[in-house]
Amino acid sequence: MITDSKDHFNTIAKDWDKDKIHQERSMAIAAALQQMIPLQNNWKALEYGAGTGLLSFILKDAFKAIVLMDNSAEMLKVCEEKIAYYQTPHIRTVALDLENGTYNEKFDIIYTQMVLHHIMDVPAIFQTFHELLNTDGYLAIADLYSEDGSFHEPGMQVHKGFNPDELGQQLNNLGFNQVQHQTCFTIERNNGKKYPVFLLTAQKNQ
Secondary structure (H helix, E strand, O other), X not given: OOHHHXXXXXXXXXXXXXXXXXXXXXXXXXXXXXXXXXXXXXXXXXXXXXXXXXXXXXXXXXXXXXXXXXXXXXXXXXXHHHHHHHOOOOEEEEEOOOOOOOOXXXXXXXXXXXXXXXXXXXXXXXXXHHHHEEEEEEEEEEEEEOOOOOOOOOOOOOOOOEOHXXXXXXXXXXXXXXXXXXXXXXXXXXXXOEEEEEXXXXXXXX
């Protein structure tokens, strides 16, 4: 994530899970992910930009091992508390920003939830994900469709959502196939606007 996002998420980490929308969104994304990808319980998973790990703790029994990676120390502190509470030693945290650092492990699946719009160089992060995946591994990206910029507070340096077909073409060009996407959730804000969320999945084939 970018620097201003890191400070923002450190500030709100302790109260993140109290937001009902965050919980409902994670449940919806988990359900769509399980529908679109044939998950195997011997897989090693990476949630990038994991935050408090909401999505991964819903999927905690789906994988042999899960790495929760984020650059927010406060978010990862919440993750550590959950690992202790749920007694899930197969889940561990890694403090890292893949835009400015490297990681050497390989994974069978990488997934992100509402993270991509905080990453400035999307083609570069897709390339990194491709390198971190085993052959035949899966990538799953949940994020906003293109919006008018009203989703975030003024001044935040983010993308205004995405066209998933365009993202899918980028993944095809990198050596992913089986690219598909569907709407999995809609966020309703107090401003009266609705912001649909897509889940985009793809399989690395080379």
